[in-house]
Amino acid sequence: MSISVLGAGAFGTALAISLANKGPVTLWAREAGDMQTSRQNAARLPDCRFPPSLKVTGDLQEAAQAPILLIAVPMQKLRDMLREHAALLTGKQLVACCKGMEIGTGLGPVSIIAQEVPQATAAILTGPSFASDIARGLPTALTLGCADDTTAKALQKALTTDNLRLYRTTDTIGAELGGALKNVIAIACGAAMGAGLGESARAALLTRGFAEMKRLARHLDAQPDTLAGLSGFGDLVLTCTSAQSRNYRLGQSIGEGRPFDQTITVEGAATARAVHALAQDSGLDLPITAVVAALIENRQNVSSAMAILLARPLKEE
Numbered sequence: 001m002s003i004s005v006l007g008a009g010a011f012g013t014a015l016a017i018s019l020a021n022k023g024p025v026t027l028w029a030r031e032a033g034d035m036q037t038s039r040q041n042a043a044r045l046p047d048c049r050f051p052p053s054l055k056v057t058g059d060l061q062e063a064a065q066a067p068i069l070l071i072a073v074p075m076q077k078l079r080d081m082l083r084e085h086a087a088l089l090t091g092k093q094l095v096a097c098c099k100g101m102e103i104g105t106g107l108g109p110v111s112i113i114a115q116e117v118p119q120a121t122a123a124i125l126t127g128p129s130f131a132s133d134i135a136r137g138l139p140t141a142l143t144l145g146c147a148d149d150t151t152a153k154a155l156q157k158a159l160t161t162d163n164l165r166l167y168r169t170t171d172t173i174g175a176e177l178g179g180a181l182k183n184v185i186a187i188a189c190g191a192a193m194g195a196g197l198g199e200s201a202r203a204a205l206l207t208r209g210f211a212e213m214k215r216l217a218r219h220l221d222a223q224p225d226t227l228a229g230l231s232g233f234g235d236l237v238l239t240c241t242s243a244q245s246r247n248y249r250l251g252q253s254i255g256e257g258r259p260f261d262q263t264i265t266v267e268g269a270a271t272a273r274a275v276h277a278l279a280q281d282s283g284l285d286l287p288i289t290a291v292v293a294a295l296i297e298n299r300q301n302v303s304s305a306m307a308i309l310l311a312r313p314l315k316e317e
């Protein structure tokens with residue numbers, strides 16, 4: 001079954017390369033020219049050559065011929081992109097490859113697809129994976145979430161490659177929550193490390209961050225097992241412990257008091273604000289998310305944020 005990837009950032013390009021090693025794949029980019037001639041994505045994924053079976057196009061109508069469309073644009077751009085191209089996307093299997101929650105609505109990508117392209121089948125591909133690892137053919141395991149198990153099984157088969165092993169779930173809310181919140185906690189961990197607070201502080205933030213993820217999941221009726229899987233715990237561990245992560249690096253720069261390149265995609269920054277607003281509206285206690293939102297908005301610095309966390313009332317674990 002033919003597959004197209006819409007959005008040629010680091011992740012979309014990496015997925016297209018991996019999938020093209022098993023069959024024809026079309027990669028749609030707004031600016032396709034350089035990639036068509038150089039056969040690589042020098043700006044976002046340098047030194048990863050495109051296999052011959054990967055076609056790059058600037059024509060969305062051409063890419064949207066495929067029944068399975070992977071959508072790999074930043075979370076806060078997803079709704080506008082879907083709305084603009086809804087007529088071409090209707091009736092397709094749309095697999096969101098973005099991680100985050102939308103500012104203003106607190107919704108994840110599967111819900112946004114359902115709102116903007118109601119005649120499409122919505123799914124999500126998420127889990128611990130750096131784009132460059134996937135593109136280089138290193139072993140990676142991800143979660144494919146789709147509410148309809150029959151479609152989930154078909155997508156799992158279509159999107160598994162020699163190096164990319166997919167597990168599946170029908171709990172799409174849990175899958176999208178894990179990928180969204182792990183980025184927020186990674187900013188906190190990076191900030192602690194950048195400020196020299198030490199590995200023990202990072203372990204505490206990671207673990208209590210996981211408790212926040214489970215708390216929000218319970219509130220939204222997601223399954224706890226999903227949060228314990230690749231899309232939750234797995235991605236949390238990867239992102240909170242690796243300087244390959246842009247979210248972790250943003251946190252590090254906050255902790256070190258250095259500026260960070262505003263053009264880099266850092267999903268956890270907007271998601272912290274979206275989740276914090278959701279928590280306030282619903283009376284949920286998400287203290288790490290709250291301090292990350294405050295750090296992003298320059299309302300706190302790392303030492304005052306840590307003081308807030310340490311001074312909280314003592315409780316059972």
Ligand SMILES: NC(=O)C1=CN([C@@H]2O[C@H](COP(=O)(O)OP(=O)(O)OC[C@H]3O[C@@H](n4cnc5c(N)ncnc54)[C@H](OP(=O)(O)O)[C@@H]3O)[C@@H](O)[C@H]2O)C=CC1
Nearest residue numbers: 008009010011012030073074075077081098099130131265
């Ligand atoms: N990089 C990674 O290792 C991983 C990323 N992800 C997730 O993938 C998503 C995308 O991240 P990533 O690929 O890294 O981001 P990048 O910053 O590398 O690229 C973002 C891409 O999105 C494109 N884009 C933005 N807006 C639109 C739009 N309206 N229509 C079409 N294309 C658009 C940009 O196109 P243009 O160049 O024309 O501006 C750019 O190519 C994020 O949610 C991220 O969390 C998930 C797992 C791993």
Ligand SMILES: O=C(CO)COP(=O)(O)O
Nearest residue numbers: 127128129130245246247
């Ligand atoms: O989602 C990712 C790893 O699973 C990529 O993390 P960053 O977006 O922080 O680079």
